Amino acid sequence: MNKEALIGKSYQNFIDGKFENGSQRDMDVFAPETGEVIAKVPLSGKRDLDKAVKSASEAQKAWGDRTLKERIQVFFKFRELLDQNKDQLAELVQLENGKTRGEAMAEVMKGIELTEFACSLPQMVNDEIQEVSKGVECRTTHVPVGLVASITPFNFPCMVPLWTIPNALALGNAMILKPSEQTPLSAGKIGELLKEAGLPDGVLNIVNGDKEMVEAICDHPDITAVSFVGSTRVAKIVYARATSNFKRCVALGGAKNHLIVLPDADEDMAAANIAASMSGCAGQRCMAASAMVAVGQVDHIVKRICEESEKIQAGNNLGSVISKEAQERIERYINEAEAAGAKVLVDGRNAKVAGKENGYYVGPTVIDFVTPDMAIAKEEVFGPVLAIMRTNDLDEAIAIENSSNYGNASSVFTQNGGMANYVMDRVSAGMVGVNIGVPVPREPFPFGGWNESKFGVTDITGKSSIQFWTKLKKRTTKWSADAWTNWMS
Ligand code: NAD
Numbered sequence: 184m185n186k187e188a189l190i191g192k193s194y195q196n197f198i199d200g201k202f203e204n205g206s207q208r209d210m211d212v213f214a215p216e217t218g219e220v221i222a223k224v225p226l227s228g229k230r231d232l233d234k235a236v237k238s239a240s241e242a243q244k245a246w247g248d249r250t251l252k253e254r255i256q257v258f259f260k261f262r263e264l265l266d267q268n269k270d271q272l273a274e275l276v277q278l279e280n281g282k283t284r285g286e287a288m289a290e291v292m293k294g295i296e297l298t299e300f301a302c303s304l305p306q307m308v309n310d311e312i313q314e315v316s317k318g319v320e321c322r323t324t325h326v327p328v329g330l331v332a333s334i335t336p337f338n339f340p341c342m343v344p345l346w347t348i349p350n351a352l353a354l355g356n357a358m359i360l361k362p363s364e365q366t367p368l369s370a371g372k373i374g375e376l377l378k379e380a381g382l383p384d385g386v387l388n389i390v391n392g393d394k395e396m397v398e399a400i401c402d403h404p405d406i407t408a409v410s411f412v413g414s415t416r417v418a419k420i421v422y423a424r425a426t427s428n429f430k431r432c433v434a435l436g437g438a439k440n441h442l443i444v445l446p447d448a449d450e451d452m453a454a455a456n457i458a459a460s461m462s463g464c465a466g467q468r469c470m471a472a473s474a475m476v477a478v479g480q481v482d483h484i485v486k487r488i489c490e491e492s493e494k495i496q497a498g499n500n501l502g503s504v505i506s507k508e509a510q511e512r513i514e515r516y517i518n519e520a521e522a523a524g525a526k527v528l529v530d531g532r533n534a535k536v537a538g539k540e541n542g543y544y545v546g547p548t549v550i551d552f553v554t555p556d557m558a559i560a561k562e563e564v565f566g567p568v569l570a571i572m573r574t575n576d577l578d579e580a581i582a583i584e585n586s587s588n589y590g591n592a593s594s595v596f597t598q599n600g601g602m603a604n605y606v607m608d609r610v611s612a613g614m615v616g617v618n619i620g621v622p623v624p625r626e627p628f629p630f631g632g633w634n635e636s637k638f639g640v641t642d643i644t645g646k647s648s649i650q651f652w653t654k655l656k657k658r659t660t661k662w663s664a665d666a667w668t669n670w671m672s
Contacts, residue, residue, distance in 0.1 A: 186221060189274055193371025194222040196231060196391055199238040200384030205391060206230045210364055215281030215503040218541030224367045227392040232399045235359050235388040240330050240405055242385030243357035247327045255302050255353050261380035262298045272372055276341050279366040281503035282464050294345035300626040301349030308649060318663045325653040327355030331408040332400045337505050338467045340366035343412050344373055346644050352386060354652040360389045361400060365505060367391050401425045410643060415635045422638040433639035433651055437563040438469045438591035441584040443606055446479045448596035452618055454487035460620025462495045462547045465504045466567035470592050470621045474560055475571045476580040485571060489549050492529045497544040498536030504566055510543040513566030517548055520559040526551045531567060555583050581609045590634030592622050
């Protein structure tokens with residue numbers, strides 16, 4: 184398939200079942216692997232949002248009136264369409280994001296799993312009924328919130344929209360999706376496939392745009408809930424603005440994930456998992472291993488991590504980072520750490536891929552003897568870089584993890600169950616693991632971090648999301664005039 188046919192109209196806004204241009208400016212979309220411009224995305228404004236909101240509000244009434252079992256029929260079909268179109272979707276993800284084809288396909292497969300979860304919602308949305316006084320019944324029902332919005336980042340252009348779309352829509356809401364302006368293509372394709380699956384026009388509208396569109400979403404009086412996934416800086420802005428406008432909001436932010444490695448860890452398993460976690464998706468995962476705290480004598484494991492990292496090659500089994508600015512930012516962190524005394528063991532700076540000289544590549548990088556005060560130890564680098572800190576004391580390692588503003592994920596590498604539990608009990612992160620580089624909870628378990636990695640009460644996926652996408656109606660009924668009448672009834 185040629186590039187134009189692959190992209191189709193998926194970069195445009197998708198309103199009321201039709202692709203259309205935005206009413207304002209456009210922005211270039213780059214293919215990070217090559218640096219070439221592949222499309223122009225509209226940076227839409229309030230006029231476009233008003234149109235999308237009007238269509239979605241109208242569509243939600245009939246959609247929300249259907250039963251959950253009726254609504255999920257669309258998602259059974261959508262799941263089949265995702266499967267049939269997985270090659271094309273993976274190609275789009277690779278084109279707009281720069282990850283490898285295998286990583287892009289894994290993202291689509293995860294999208295299928297998320298859709299399967301939505302298909303199982305009737306088994307999980309359990310309303311309660313109880314006779315609370317003689318002849319008097321209380322019953323809860325889950326009611327859609329109404330018109331909701333989902334604002335997504337560049338790093339998982341297919342998966343993160345599918346964190347929210349299937350659950351929110353299956354539960355009876357209509358949605359305005361605002362994908363990252365850097366990676367708008369997969370979202371458009373998702374809109375197209377949902378229409379083909381039978382989703383009524385307007386139930387999902389996609390508006391492309393940047394900061395201006397996000398602010399308009401947070402301010403729009405007809406939007407009742409906002410989910411956000413992106414950096415902590417913007418998560419704070421969105422959470423504050425949406426909640427100050429009295430909307431419910433869950434806003435997932437950035438991360439600095441710590442792996443704590445003990446001397447008894449299985450050398451091969453630890454090295455393979457840590458190198459893969461640090462470099463997968465070019466380190467642009469909010470679950471990526473970014474900081475490793477080595478406790479005691481673990482030189483043998485550090486050596487094996489370097490060997491595994493050297494097997495990972497840019498343009499081969501390592502994709503590009505998203506932009507030139509990202510490439511420069513990542514290399515700046517490495518330069519500054521080196522200048523401050525850290526030792527670069529595997530150096531990914533100045534990576535070049537033959538035939539793709541204008542692509543944005545950073546090779547896997549391992550830096551030892553980083554100290555907790557360095558920027559590379561504290562800030563989110565979002566590249567294939569592992570910063571190793573050394574300590575002789577497990578509690579000090581835990582204190583380093585606890586000092587982070589973030590709290591998305593943390594893993595411990597050891598063969599001692601007691602030690603593993605000791606660490607898991609004490610680290611301040613929402614998702615913790617043992618001997619695993621990327622401790623992502625899979626469906627039906629919910630996804631969400633702590634501290635400045637998430638603002639809001641619920642998680643974004645799994646059972647926890649049911650609470651976010653619905654409100655409870657509490658019905659109390661009495662049909663018999665003979666029922667008891669006392670202070671409780
Ligand atoms: P980003 O915060 O720059 O952008 C996310 C969204 O916010 C985009 O749709 C963008 O258009 C919008 N936006 C950007 N600047 C804005 C502003 N000033 N005001 C209002 N809206 C604005 O994030 P990104 O660079 O696209 O994605 C990478 C970040 O996302 C990383 O920090 C990563 O850790 C985080 N992330 C977190 C999770 C998680 O589960 N916690 C998952 C994926 C990505």
